[in-house]
Amino acid sequence: MTESRFIRYLLLSVALLFLGLFLFVPLATVFTRALEKGGDVYWEAIRNPDTWSAIRLTVLASVIAVLLNLIFGVAAAWAIAKFDFIGKNILISLIDLPFAVSPVVSGLIYVLLFGLQGVWGPWLLEHNIKIIFAVPGIVLATTFVTFPFVARELIPLLQAQGTEEEEAAVVLGANGWQTFWKVTLPNMKWGLLYGLILTNARAMGEFGAVSVVSGHIRGETNTIPLHVEILYNEYNYAAAFAVASLLAALALVTLAIKSYVEWKSEL
Secondary structure, eight states: OOSOHHHHHHHHHHHHHHHIIIIIHHHHHHHHHHHTTOHHHHHHHHHSHHHHHHHHHHHHHHHHHHHHHHHHHHHHHHHHHHOOOTTHHHHHHHHTHHHHSOHHHHHHHHHHHHSTTSSSHHHHHHTTOOOTTSHHHHHHHHHHHHTHHHHHHHHHHHHHHOSHHHHHHHHTTOOHHHHIIIIIHHHHHHHHHHHHHHHHHHHHHOOHHHHHHHOOOTTTTOOHHHHHHHHHHTTOHHHHHHHHHHHHHHHHHHHHHHHHHHHHHTO
């Protein structure tokens, strides 16, 4: 390093100041406001039936989104990194689509497709199938905004590893599934876990797309972020910050797990 000690300390100070203003202070504010009226008020907000309903729905949508992204991400990354096929660049572009489209717009697309006035709305109504303003719509919206994370984490990893080990396994008599389970999967396990952590974090904190398709039905289609918004709009600030502290705690746990995975992957 050729920079002077002054420059290094200046850059470090700027970084710490930025983290303090935009990360530590907001986190501290959330927990302080959540507990400012005492533990009884805090736990009353957490034990509220609507809060538990929001927690259950958030966990359900996140679990389904993670499982779907696990299947899609691994399949897409394996195909893109290990094989050449027509439409490969198109598939890569489609994987990046949620990064380019606003979550609110993606939620609106589902409304236009599955809503009562949507493309398939009349058919769904005729067969008593409810997607918008119901759990299926929330799962679809959550899955859409999160599906790039696993694939985008695995594609460069698998491309850097090349195909030599898989080719050697095939030469030794392994079939496709044996090659995947014995060679490919072990080589990408830490990258896969990292992608799933990011997927879960985004799924639990998603607001825009879910807000459009949920209908904000209290106790039925509200996830944790939507429940926090409702409590805040009702001027129930203590309960809003109490429930928000759950998401903040989730973020801290996710950060700790992410750091551990990064450390293990570098060993």
